[in-house]
Amino acid sequence: MLNINTGLRKLDESGEKINVGLIGVGQMGRGIVTQVFKMKGMNIPIIANRSVDRAKAAFQSAGVDCKDIYVTNTVSEAENAVKSGKYVVTEDFEVVTKVLPVDVVIEATGVPEIGAHTALKSIYNGKHIVMLNVETDVTVGPLLKRMADSAGIVYTVSAGDEPGAIKELYDFADAVGFKVIAVGKGKNNPVNRDVTPDTMRQKAEEKRINPRMLTSFVDATNTMIELTAVSNALGFVPSQRGLIGPKAALKDLPKLFSLKAQGGILDRYEVVDYVLGIAPGVFVIVTSDHPVIKETMAYVSMGEGPNYVLFRPYHLVCIETPLSAARAFLYGEPTIAPVGVFWLQPPF
Template sequence: MLNMNKELARLEKEGTPIKVAIVGAGKMGKGLVNQMSRIRGMLPALVINRNAEKAINALLSAGIKKDDMVISNSLKKINFALEKGKYVISEDIDIAAKANEIQVVVDATGVPKVGAKLSMDAIHNGKHIVMLNVEADSVVGPILHRYAKEAGVIYTGTAGDEPGAVMELYDFAVGLGFEVLAIGKGKNNPINLEANPITVYDEALKKKLKPNMLAAFIDGTNTMIEMTCMANATGFVPDIRGGHGIVSNIDDLTSFMRLKEKGGVLNKYEVVDYVRGIAPGVFLIFTTNLEEVHSQLEYLKMGSGPNYVLYRPYHLTSLETPNTIFEACINRRATIAPTEGVIADTVTVAKKNLKAGEKLDGIGGYTVYGSIEEYKVAKNQNLVPIGLIDEDTKVLRDIKKGEFITYDMVELDCNSLIYKLRKLQEDNM
């Protein structure tokens, strides 16, 4: 990305900016629209939301005049407006992949089944797809990545989210020849497995978040999903189901994140985990077998070894997504993608006692939460990934609070695209 500024300036000068469709005008989508409005050579040309008013507000908050906007669900009108340089707003998600001028589609919905459809539509229509939707990526990312590669487009997670931020550290360390031992993210609060939209409502209101989004942070599901994406991109696995989740600062991190026989908590290396006390940052633990390199690292105040930590103290979520858009469109590179296949899963756990015949909800709801597990273990135990659970999922037998949910315990929507993609992924990868 060293030449990003110059290349975007060139595109701006030539009148050929990267035109982007952003689907979802919530906190992440709105932030992206605003940030992109200040970038030369890149436009939030098409903003799609179920409620057009939210998309309009996103553009208005970025200083874009209403006279420069066109609101339509007609593909013909939208194509004409985009050609004329207008900002377009639509409530039709299918438009994102079909609009002629659009080069990159950004999924900022956070809804697994929406992400699956949006990705497939983008791939089939020759558009690059940028996923802020880790919820979908953790379930069907590997097969979507394969389809994108076959179609000659880029499927990528985003810079600024923790998985993308970790991948920057990972690429840096591996590229320099270091041995990477562990990767992970910070968490800014203790996990409360009983968190739901009601218990977090007041806090969500203060933070201007949807209650179910905040509930997914607090019950740990979001953290588990992000670690799953890290695992599928690097081949690293959770050391234990759900992760250790130690409490540590950066200075003490290498003391904890080492093997048990060395006084740490780990059973093995090449693992992914989370740590309370270093949020909002991400980390990587590395070592080397070269004495001269150890000597230089100590001289450079990286610690006394043998393990060292790389730490990125921030992640700017969708404000960094333009970096990924540029890399995908201009350099045809992914920021992070599930290139290692299906390494881990975020499996489903009952948040409360569930009765036969009851309907579930999904991520950030009242009925279930997620926990990371190695994929081979999850598959052997027939565990359901939480991204397949939604409001149409029916409980087939009584399930106790804290019980891991298997496929035979629930009735899923087998006709949904995300279910079909998951089945294809399990059968072919």
């Protein structure tokens, strides 16, 4: 993400902005709108949402006057409104993917089918697509990435969620020449596979989130989905079916994520897993057997090696999502995307 601030500032100084179309204004979508309106060089001129009132409220919360909000489900009217400086709300997500001033579409519904349709229409219409919808990515992401590449469009999963944060940390470690042997994320509660939306409803209401979403956090569905996206992007594999999910302190991770023969928990390297006790952070485990590097790492209090943990103690979800849109527009790069080939027919 280095120098994105410079690129955005230059756009702003030249009077230009990256126009972002947003699909979905739940908790995350509303946060995206608010954050973009605080940034230089970016704008959200159009939102699609099933509830028009909720989309209008998101704009107003970000400081848009209600008289400047225009509601339409017609592409031509939306384009004219955007070009005249209005902010458009539509119930039809396809309108967002077709409006000419839109450079990047952010999909934030969390619904696999809607996400797939949005990404497909965005690619067809020449819009970069940012998925704050990892559910879609792990379902059809490889196919969407292949189609986007063929069209010269950036397909990317969002910064700010754990997969994007892990990939950024991995890229740093890889760039400086470390061998990355494991990556993962923290989980903030023990796994309970017996919970249901009904049993979690009261807690969900207290937290003001969807009961199904909270259930997916507690029963580890969300963790499995996120680490599937990481696996698809890095070519790493699960440590075991269902993952191990040890409870551990940060300082213990280098030893823990070593091979069983060395006193660790792993059967092999290049794996993904989660750890109870380090949420909301993400980590990569790196290794080096070079004496000079080991000496330097000891000097900067990273341990004696040969394994070391690089840790990022936060992920800011929707606050970081606009950076993926900026990166796609400015540099033509994804934050994180699957690297595998989607076979239309079995390769045998």
